[in-house]
Amino acid sequence: MSLLPKSPKARRRLMLVAAIAPVLALSVGLALWGLGDSVSFFYTPSQAEQARPAAGRSIQLGGLVAHGSVVKHADGSVEFTVQDQHAIDKVVFQGDLPDLFREGQGVVAVGAFRHDGVFEAKRVLAKHDEKYMPREVSKALKAQGEWRGDGSAPAYESPAKQGGV
Amino acid sequence: MLVEFGAFALALALAFSVLQAGLSAAARVRRSTTLAAAGEGAAVAAFLGVAVAFAVLVHAFVVSDFSVANVAANSHTEKPMLYKVAGAWGSHEGSILLWCLMLTGYGAAAAVLGRGLPRGLRASMVAVQGALGVVFLAYTVFASNPLARLARAPVEGQSLNPLLQDPALAVHPPFLYAGYVGMSVAFSLALAALIEGRVDAAWARWVRPWALAAWSLLTVGITLGSFWAYYELGWGGWWFWDPVENASFMPWLVAAALLHSAVVTEKRGALAGWTVFLAIAAFSFSMLGAFLVRSGVLTSVHAFALDPERGVLLLAILGVTAGAGFSLFAWRAPALSPGGVFAPVSRESALVLNNILLAAATAAVLLGTLYPLIREAVTGEAISVGPPYFNLTFTPLMALLLLILPAGPLLAWKRGDAAGVAQRLWACALLALAVGLAGYALVNPRQALASAGVGLGVWLIAGAAAEILERTRAFRGPAAESWRRLAKLPRGAWGMTLAHLGLGVFVLAAFVETGWRQERAETLPVGGALDLGGYHLVLEGVSAVEGANYDAERGLVRVTRAGQPACIAEPERRAYLADGQTTSEVALCYRGPNHLYVVLGERRGGEAAPVWLVRAYWNPFASLLFLGPAIMALGGLVSLSDRRLRLAAAARRQAEPQPQEQPA
Numbered sequence: 001m002s003l004l005p006k007s008p009k010a011r012r013r014l015m016l017v018a019a020i021a022p023v024l025a026l027s028v029g030l031a032l033w034g035l036g037d038s039v040s041f042f043y044t045p046s047q048a049e050q051a052r053p054a055a056g057r058s059i060q061l062g063g064l065v066a067h068g069s070v071v072k073h074a075d076g077s078v079e080f081t082v083q084d085q086h087a088i089d090k091v092v093f094q095g096d097l098p099d100l101f102r103e104g105q106g107v108v109a110v111g112a113f114r115h116d117g118v119f120e121a122k123r124v125l126a127k128h129d130e131k132y133m134p135r136e137v138s139k140a141l142k143a144q145g146e147w148r149g150d151g152s153a154p155a156y157e158s159p160a161k162q163g164g165v
Numbered sequence: 166m167l168v169e170f171g172a173f174a175l176a177l178a179l180a181f182s183v184l185q186a187g188l189s190a191a192a193r194v195r196r197s198t199t200l201a202a203a204g205e206g207a208a209v210a211a212f213l214g215v216a217v218a219f220a221v222l223v224h225a226f227v228v229s230d231f232s233v234a235n236v237a238a239n240s241h242t243e244k245p246m247l248y249k250v251a252g253a254w255g256s257h258e259g260s261i262l263l264w265c266l267m268l269t270g271y272g273a274a275a276a277v278l279g280r281g282l283p284r285g286l287r288a289s290m291v292a293v294q295g296a297l298g299v300v301f302l303a304y305t306v307f308a309s310n311p312l313a314r315l316a317r318a319p320v321e322g323q324s325l326n327p328l329l330q331d332p333a334l335a336v337h338p339p340f341l342y343a344g345y346v347g348m349s350v351a352f353s354l355a356l357a358a359l360i361e362g363r364v365d366a367a368w369a370r371w372v373r374p375w376a377l378a379a380w381s382l383l384t385v386g387i388t389l390g391s392f393w394a395y396y397e398l399g400w401g402g403w404w405f406w407d408p409v410e411n412a413s414f415m416p417w418l419v420a421a422a423l424l425h426s427a428v429v430t431e432k433r434g435a436l437a438g439w440t441v442f443l444a445i446a447a448f449s450f451s452m453l454g455a456f457l458v459r460s461g462v463l464t465s466v467h468a469f470a471l472d473p474e475r476g477v478l479l480l481a482i483l484g485v486t487a488g489a490g491f492s493l494f495a496w497r498a499p500a501l502s503p504g505g506v507f508a509p510v511s512r513e514s515a516l517v518l519n520n521i522l523l524a525a526a527t528a529a530v531l532l533g534t535l536y537p538l539i540r541e542a543v544t545g546e547a548i549s550v551g552p553p554y555f556n557l558t559f560t561p562l563m564a565l566l567l568l569i570l571p572a573g574p575l576l577a578w579k580r581g582d583a584a585g586v587a588q589r590l591w592a593c594a595l596l597a598l599a600v601g602l603a604g605y606a607l608v609n610p611r612q613a614l615a616s617a618g619v620g621l622g623v624w625l626i627a628g629a630a631a632e633i634l635e636r637t638r639a640f641r642g643p644a645a646e647s648w649r650r651l652a653k654l655p656r657g658a659w660g661m662t663l664a665h666l667g668l669g670v671f672v673l674a675a676f677v678e679t680g681w682r683q684e685r686a687e688t689l690p691v692g693g694a695l696d697l698g699g700y701h702l703v704l705e706g707v708s709a710v711e712g713a714n715y716d717a718e719r720g721l722v723r724v725t726r727a728g729q730p731a732c733i734a735e736p737e738r739r740a741y742l743a744d745g746q747t748t749s750e751v752a753l754c755y756r757g758p759n760h761l762y763v764v765l766g767e768r769r770g771g772e773a774a775p776v777w778l779v780r781a782y783w784n785p786f787a788s789l790l791f792l793g794p795a796i797m798a799l800g801g802l803v804s805l806s807d808r809r810l811r812l813a814a815a816a817r818r819q820a821e822p823q824p825q826e827q828p829a
Contacts, residue, residue: 008506015509020521023562027525030558031532038553039536041546060549074770076688076778095686096399096749096766096778 040110045087048113055115058122061089062108070103082107082119093121168233171221172312175262178214178269179302181207185272185295193288193360201288205276208291211298212273215266222262222311223253232318235259235311241324241743243714251335252325257459257475258311260338264455265301267346272298275350275375282371289357290350297349300482308478324743327715333393341386341413345451347379348416351423352448355441356490359497364437369430372444374805376427379447380420381801387413388794399749399764401684401782403790406555411534412454415527419447422523425516432578433513435506438498439520445494449487450527456483457534508580515573515581522566529558567621567672570665571628575635593631597624608681615680622673629666660804664797671793674758674786683783688769688776698783700761701725702734707765707777715739717750720765720777724754731756736765736779760787 005011042060043051053059063082070080078093080103091109101107101124109121189204191197222235226249231237239252239259254263272294279287305311328334354372358364390413395403404410423443430440460476507513533550540548571593575586601620605611634640636658637650685697689704696702703723710717722734734752741748754761766778 009503012506015514016517019514019518023521023525023565027529027558027562030561031529034533034554034557035536035550038557039540039548039550041548058551072767072769074688074776076686076769096764096780 042108044084045082045089046084048089049087053113056112058110058112060108060110061091061119061121062106063089065101065103065105065107067103082109089119090117091119091121091124093124097124167221168225168230168312168314171218171225172310174214174217174221175302175310175312176306178211178218178265179299179306181211181214182269182295182298182302185211186292186299187295189288189292189295193285193292196284198284201284201291204288204291204295208269208276208295208298209273211295211302212266212269215262215269215302218312219253219262219266222259223250225312226250226253229322230318231320231322232314234313234315237315237319237322239325240322241714242321243743244324244330245713247332247335248325248330251329254338254342255325255329256311258305258309258313260342260459261301261305261309262311263338263342264346265298265305267342268294268301268349269298271346271350271375272353275353279371283361286354286357286361286363286368289360290353293353293356294349297353297486300486304478304482308475321743324714324741327739327741327746327748328397331393331397333389334397337386337389337393339386340382340389344379344381344383344386344420345413345416345454347375347382348420348444348448348451350375351379351444352490355444356493358441359493362497362500364430364441364501366431366434369427369437369440372440373424373427373431376420376423376444376447377801377805380417380424381798381805383413383417383420384794384798384801387417388791388798392791395787396751396753396762397748399751399780401682401762401764401780401784403678403787406533406550406552408534409458411530412457415530415534416447416450416454418523418527418530419443419450422520422527423447425519425523429513429516433507435503435513436517436520437503438494438501441498441501442494443520445487445490449483449490452479452483452486456480507578510576510583511581512573512576512578515569515576518569519566519573522562526559526562526566529562530555533558564621567625567668570625570668571631574632574661574665589631589635590628593624593627596627597621610681612680615676618676618680619673622669622671622676625669625672626666629662629669632662632665656807657804660800660802660807663800663803665800667793667796667798667800669793670789670796674789674793677786678784678790681785684780685782686766686778686780689779690770690774690776693776693779695779695781697761697781699726700731700783702763702779702781704777704779707775710737712739714743715741718765718768718777720752720763720779722752722763722779724761724763732761734761734763736763738765738767755788758786758788758792760784762787 005014040058040060041051041053042062043053044063045061048059048061061082063084066081066083066088070078072078076094078095078097079090080093081088081090083089091111093109093111108125109119110123110125111119111121113119185204185207187204188200188207192200192204222233224230225233225236226240227246229236229240229242229249231240235256235258236252239256240249244252252259254260272291275294276287276291279290282290351372354368354375358368387410390410391403394405394410395401423440423446426436426440426443429436456476456479460479533554536550537548540546571590572586575589576582597620600623601616604619605613605616608616633651633654636654637647639647683698685695687693687695689695691704691706694701694703701724703725705721705723707718707720710719717737717739719735719737722736724731724734732754734754736752737750739748739750740746749764749766752763752765754763760782762782762784764780766780768775768777770776
C-alpha cells in the first residue's frame, strides 16, 4: 500500500485512471482493428478496374444499371451489368431486387468480386425514393462528367417526399 | 383561414419563447419572483401556441387540404385515416414541428412541475429551455414552415411513402422525439446548475425523473423503429448498424450512463461534474441524431427527407447549442465540489465502471458512424463502415459491462464486500455457465459466440432474480418476513431490477436470433414447397387483393411441421396506386417466442408458368428481442412512479435527513 498516494483525492484519481486506461486501450485497439478490417470501399466499375480489390474482399460497387442488361432467371438469380463512363462490370445476385431497382438507375451492390471477375452481390440497394441516386454514385458520376441533372426522369417533382424514421 | 391562424400561432409561440428566455433570465439576475412567474407563464403560452399550430397541421392532413404544400407532398385522399394523421409528422417540416411541440411541452411541464426547485435554479432552467425553444422555433418559422401554402392547390396529393404507412411507424416518431427532446430538460437543468455553480444531491434527484422519462420513451421509440424495420423492410434483420439507427442509439447509451451516474451524485454527492457533462452530452447527441437523420450527410438504407441546405442550418443549431453547453461546462465545472470518497470495491466504483464502458461504447459507435465522413474529407475515398466493425468494437465493451452488471446492485455504497457478492452470485454464474455450455454442446449447429452470449443473457436474468431474493432475504428467514419485504420494496428498486431483467432478455434473444437464424429463398410455382428449420412450407396459391390505396398479390402459404398443421402465412406484395411503388408485406407465424417469417417476392417466369420468389426465415426468440426492451421501458416507468422521485417529494425530502439503505 505504500506505493499508493496518501491523499484520498489523489488516490481516487489514480483509481479512475487505472479503470479508464484498460478500457480506453481496449476500445482504441478494437476500433483501429475494426476500421482496418471491416471498412468496405466504394468503387465505380472504372475505379474498381484501377484499384483491383482482391477477390472475396467485401466492397460496394456502384453505378448505373445498363439498359437491357437485366436477366431474371426462374431459379431466383438475377444478372445485370453496372456501368460508368469507362468500364462495365457484370453482377450476379441471388434474391429479391429492391422495389425501386430499374434499368438506367443508380444502384449500389454490396458483395465481392469472384476470381473470374464477376461481381457477386450479397445485397442490392436502391433507395426507397424514386429520385434516389446513391450519394457516392452521383458524386463519382459527376466527377466523370456523366451526370445529367437530378436523377433520371422522376415521375413527378416533389420537394420533400419522404419522411419518417 | 385556419391554416393562417396556425401559422400565426406558431409565430406567436416563437415570440413567447423569446419572452420566456428574456423574462426568466431577468428574473434570475434581479431575483424577482414576478418576472420568474411571467417567464413560466410565457413557457406555457409558447407550448399552447405550438399545440395550436400542430393541431391545425393535423387537421389539414385529416381534411386533405392540398393547398398546404406539406399536405400535398405527403398525403392522399385515399390514405387510411391513421396514416393521414401520421403524415403530419412524416415530413421534414412536420417532424420539426413535432420536435418543437415536445420541446415547448417539456419546457412548460418543467416550469410548472419545478415548484420545489430553488428559485435561481428554476429561473435559469426556464431561461435555458426558452433559449432552446427560440432556436428551434426560429428554424421552424423561417426555414421549415410546415404550414406554407401553395399558389395553386393540386387536386390530389403525392401520398406518404408506402413503407411508412404502417401502425408501428405511425407512432414511432412521437415516441422517439419525446425521448430525444426529453433530454432537453436534463440539458437545461445542467446548464442552470452550472450557472448557479452548485451541483448537489437534490439537483441529481431533479434530473433523474426527466432523464428516466426520456430514456424510457426513447427505448420504446427505438424498439418500435426496429420492429418496423424487422417486418416492413422484409430483410429478416432487426438492426443494421445503419447511421440512422446509430443516431438514435447514441443518445440512448448516453442517457443510460446519465441515469447511473445521477444515482451516484444523488446518493453520494460524487461525480457531480461528470453527471452534468452527461446531461449536456445526452441532448447534444439527440440533436446530432436529428441532424444526421435529416441532413442526409450519411448514406442510409432508411427513408427520410433529405435536405442538405437545411442540414447546414441544423448543424449550426447543433454547433451553437452543444458548443454553448460544453463551453459553459469547461468554464464552470472546475468549481464544482468533488464529492465523497469511496473504496475500489463499492457501488460507486461499479457505477463508475458502468459509465466508463457506456462512454467507450458510445464513442465506438460515434466513430463508426462518422468515420466515412472523416475519411472522405481527408482522403476523398468513399467507404462505408458495416456491422463487422460494430460487432468487433461495441459487443466486447458491452459484454464487459454485462459481466459486472449483476454485481453492481449487490455491492454496498462506499465500501463493498467482494467476497459476499461472489457468494451471492456463484449460483447465477454456475447456471449461466451451464446453460452456455449446454447451448454449445446440444444445439445444432454449434455456435461458440452465440452460446457465450446465451450464457451472458442467463447471467443477467439470474442476477436480477438474485437481487430480488437478496432484498427480500428469501429462503434465509421466515417466509412471511420475505413477503413483507417484497411488498415494501420501493418502486425504484423494482424499476431497476425490471430494466436489468429486460436487458438480460434482450441479450439472450439477440444472441439466439443471430446465432441460429435460418434463411431460405426459392422460386416456387403454385404448389411448390420449401423446407426450413423443420417446417414444410407450401405455396398453395396467389390471389389478387384490393386494398384501400393499393393492389396486392397475396400468397397463401400453408406451414406444417412433421405433418401437423402449424400455421397459414399470407405474405403480400403491394403496389401502391398513388406512386407506383411496391412493398413487401411480411407474414409472421408466431411459434412460441420464435418467428417464422415469410416474404412473397417478385413474380418471375412467363404468364403461362408463373413462379414467385419466396423467402422464409426461421428467427428463434425473435419475440423476446422486442419484449426485452419493452420490459426495460416498463422498468423506467415503474421507477418514475416512485414517489421519492417526484419533484415536490424530492423538495420536501431535501430538508429531512436521508435514510441509509436506499436502492439505486
